[in-house]
Amino acid sequence: xxxxxxxxxxxxxxxxxxxxxxxxxxxxxxxxxxxxxxxxxxxxxxxxxxxxxxxxxxxxxxxxxxxxxxxxxxxxxxxxxxxxxxxxxxxxxxxxxxxxxxxxxxxxxxxxxxxxxxxxxxxxxxxxxxxxxxxxxxxxxxxxxxxxxxxxxxxxxxxxxxxxxxxxxxxxxxxxxxxxxxxxxxxxxxxxxxxxxxxxxxxxxxxxxxxxxxxxxxxxxxxxxxxxxxxxxxxxxxxxxxxxxxxxxxxxxxxxxxxxxxxxxxxxxxxxxxxxxxxxxxxxxxxxxxxxxxxxxxxxxxxxxxxxxxxxxxxxxxxxxxxxxxxxxxxxxxxxxxxxxxxxxxxxxxxxxxxxxxxxxxxxxxxxxxxxxxxxxxxxxxxxxxxxxxxxxxxxxxxxxxxxxxxxxxxx
Amino acid sequence: xxxxxxxxxxxxxxxxxxxxxxxxxxxxxxxxxxxxxxxxxxxxxxxxxxxxxxxxxxxxxxxxxxxxxxxxxxxxxxxxxxxxxxxxxxxxxxxxxxxxxxxxxxxxxxxxxxxxxxxxxxxxxxxxxxxxxxxxxxxxxxxxxxxxxxxxxxxxxxxxxxxxxxxxxxxxxxxxxxxxxxxxxxxxxxxxxxxxxxxxxxxxxxxxxxxxxxx
Numbered sequence: 340x341x342x343x344x345x346x347x348x349x350x351x352x353x354x355x356x357x358x359x360x361x362x363x364x365x366x367x368x369x370x371x372x373x374x375x376x377x378x379x380x381x382x383x384x385x386x387x388x389x390x391x392x393x394x395x396x397x398x399x400x401x402x403x404x405x406x407x408x409x410x411x412x413x414x415x416x417x418x419x420x421x422x423x424x425x426x427x428x429x430x431x432x433x434x435x436x437x438x439x440x441x442x443x444x445x446x447x448x449x450x451x452x453x454x455x456x457x458x459x460x461x462x463x464x465x466x467x468x469x470x471x472x473x474x475x476x477x478x479x480x481x482x483x484x485x486x487x488x489x490x491x492x493x494x495x496x497x498x499x500x501x502x503x504x505x506x507x508x509x510x511x512x513x514x515x516x517x518x519x520x521x522x523x524x525x526x527x528x529x530x531x532x533x534x535x536x537x538x539x540x541x542x543x544x545x546x547x548x549x550x551x552x553x554x555x556x557x558x559x560x561x562x563x564x565x566x567x568x569x570x571x572x573x574x575x576x577x578x579x580x581x582x583x584x585x586x587x588x589x590x591x592x593x594x595x596x597x598x599x600x601x602x603x604x605x606x607x608x609x610x611x612x613x614x615x616x617x618x619x620x621x622x623x624x625x626x627x628x629x630x631x632x633x634x635x636x637x638x639x640x641x642x643x644x645x646x647x648x649x650x651x652x653x654x655x656x657x658x659x660x661x662x663x664x665x666x667x668x669x670x671x672x673x674x675x676x677x678x679x680x681x682x683x684x685x686x687x688x689x690x691x692x693x694x695x696x697x698x699x700x701x702x703x704x705x706x707x708x709x710x711x712x713x714x715x716x717x718x719x720x721x722x723x724x725x726x727x728x729x730x731x732x733x734x735x736x737x738x739x740x741x742x743x744x745x746x747x748x749x750x751x
Numbered sequence: 752x753x754x755x756x757x758x759x760x761x762x763x764x765x766x767x768x769x770x771x772x773x774x775x776x777x778x779x780x781x782x783x784x785x786x787x788x789x790x791x792x793x794x795x796x797x798x799x800x801x802x803x804x805x806x807x808x809x810x811x812x813x814x815x816x817x818x819x820x821x822x823x824x825x826x827x828x829x830x831x832x833x834x835x836x837x838x839x840x841x842x843x844x845x846x847x848x849x850x851x852x853x854x855x856x857x858x859x860x861x862x863x864x865x866x867x868x869x870x871x872x873x874x875x876x877x878x879x880x881x882x883x884x885x886x887x888x889x890x891x892x893x894x895x896x897x898x899x900x901x902x903x904x905x906x907x908x909x910x911x912x913x914x915x916x917x918x919x920x921x922x923x924x925x926x927x928x929x930x931x932x933x934x935x936x937x938x939x940x941x942x943x944x945x946x947x948x949x950x951x952x953x954x955x956x957x958x959x960x961x962x963x964x965x966x
Contacts, residue, residue: 354900358759361880514871517766524766526873528801673867722901722951723801735763739876747788748877 341392342534344727350533351727359727362734363397365751369737370400370478372456374449376416376465378405382529383462383485386729389532393730402456404449406466412441416465422495423464423488430495439468446472458737467502479740482506487516487653508740512654513675525736528678529654530729531663531720536632538663541640549637553623555591560703563593563642565635565660568609568626571651572596573671576692578615578622580648583696585621588703593638595625639664643709644702648695652676659724662686662716667709669698679724685716755886755925757899760879760906762799764792771869775820775861778812779851781872787840788874794834794843795913796875798950799905809946810834811870812847819868825854833946835912879906889929889936892922893961901950908953909945922957939964 348356371394375383387403394401408416415434422428446453446469453459453469457478461467463485470480482503488496496518503509503520510525511517517524531538550557562581566572574594581592594612609626616622627634639645645661647670654675661668662679668686670676680686687698702709722728742749767789772778782790793811808814808830817826828850837843855861864870882903886895896904907921916924923940926933939960945953 354898357882358761358900358902361759361882362761362878365880511766514766514771514873515867519768525876526764526766677867728801731761732763735761735876735878738878739763747791747874748879751878751880 342389343396344393346534347725347727351721351725355727355731359397359731359734362731362738362751363394363399366734366737366741367398368400369457369741370402370455371458371460371737372402372404372452373460373462374404374406374453374466374469375462376406376408376413378403385532386529387462389726390730390733393726394733397730397734402452404452406441406445406449406469408441408445408465411437412465419464419495419499420486422492423486423499425490425492427492428495430498435498442466442468443472445469450475457741460733461506464499464503467499470505471502479507480505481736481740482509484509484511484516487513488518489516491518508736510736513678515674516653523740525732527729527732527736528675528724529656529659530724530726531656531659532726533663537636538660539636541633541637545633546637546641549634550641553593553625553638554620555593555623555641559621560588560590560643561593561641562590562644562646562699563595563638564646564648565595565639565657566647566649568594568596568605568612570604570608571649573648573650574608574612575615576650577646577648577695578612579692580646580695580699581622583693584699584703587700590699590703591621591623593623593625593642595623595627595635595638597627597629597631636664639666642666644669644699646695646699647671647676648689648692649673649676655679659720663720663724665713665717667702667712667716669695669702683712685712685719752887752928755892755895755921757882757884757886757895757903758879758906759882759900759902760799760877760910761902762796762875762877764800764873764875767872767874769872771871772864773869774863775822775825775851775855778815778870779848779855781870782812782844782847782851785872786874787844789872790840790844790847792874793872794832795910796877798909799877799902800875815864815868815870819864819870820862822854822862825850825862828854835918886925889926889933892926893958896922896954896961897958899954901954904950904954904957908957909950935964936961 344356373387377384391401391403415438418428418430450473453473454475459478459480460483462483467482506522508523508525509520510527512528514526555561564577584590612624616624639661645666645668647655647658647668649671652674658668658670658676658679662685668680670680670686670688672688672690680688689695689698738749738751769781769785772781797809797811813826813829816822816829834843886892911921912918923937926937943956
């Protein structure tokens, strides 16, 4: 079923929806085209799957184009991706030639649509070279970087910078992810879809079924961390924290993640976690399939405290998900977690297993405080981190770049 | 009587182009040269920005001094600055530089932020639009405010103080046209201390005062 704004009125509030409609009315009929490299799988496709229908619902003539490429192209773009994230990867001239040739091939079919659009939003590096290949473009072009490029491998960034500097604007998720470019750089944080399987309300029966499935005791507090089995997520540190809490409180721990078997290091970390957890029936290490969204949702809702004790993190959307479920989050003092977790308001930032254990004990002892922090956390997410805010910021960007004004204030 | 025209505003943050500041000295260097829109954003527009935070102070410089420089003295001095009490943003800039200079001179080593705690300088694009809603009578004001977005509350109650009549919110300015009968109501609105409220809390406070004091 195609998403419509009406569906979000109950959770985002009618005034937020009305505000979107008013912003949308003033962009009615504007042709907006998003371009990325995949229709399914990955965070960008997930965003576009709701954003494009909702923009249409607002009256924009929104479309979504996907570029095509062969394995050589995706191998190069994977290297570009890794290089932008700081891995020292040399991309050969042949590799860049493949990148440009694939963009040229896609430009042949997409050029009429892209040159005619009022706004083109190019997501990530894969289709970025389309800009140079659409010389007859009449609209504004925006490059949306979904990844952290703050510490890139310089040869890769130098080559890509030459491509993206020609855009009219770019968008980053956090200021820490950006690098200087000769055009306005907007900041749009990620968001969650409150109606997705990962975040929708679930019945008490469904939560109970998940507890039964995984052998969780409803009488004892439950700590949950959902993340890949990756050393940067510090699952071993979470087990250490759990053990420190268990000395004084009868608690249970769930470490739930997926996809580790495809990744040699992930499998290694999973084995380390299993070894660390062995002989303790109250540590539940769950390797879940990639589509286990409802199960993860249920586990987060069944939790007393949600943990995201990362040592390094991007934005950390699992934190937002936990907060949306009314849970205070114990988060690692890093990356986007710092933006979301505020001591005594939405959870606690910690640096060590000892710190995590201390804060978990605090929350389990101060139940009323835990409840009120959880309520506040949910309201913060409702106001600022649902997809309605994300959509609103795109509309502001469209108004701003279409106005052509250099003034910070635009009356529409 | 002219009806009250309900406006709304929304904001999108962007990088200012200035390098981030990792120490008090760097903060001073950047504040000395930044555009006034940067100062305006970090003092005036923080309430409109998406955030999980519920800080002690409404201006970003005070929050940064407290959380990243661990300098409560500087935080308190920045925190008490009322941007509406300055006739211009240049005056505000000058006051900030004086505070920083005094602080640098009074401590042996200028403080620095931990890695990852740098101050980023932003500015914002704001879109303002007419909601189409009109309020004809003072008695309609409280229910209308209750339905307003936080952007409308910001525009009419916070930012209005920079427009004519300077220092007055739009609701009070409109009620003034109804004469003495709205005096108590205007007094009640103008005595709200907005320095510690989120926009949602401010909306609630306005509605309660309108209901309790007059209309």
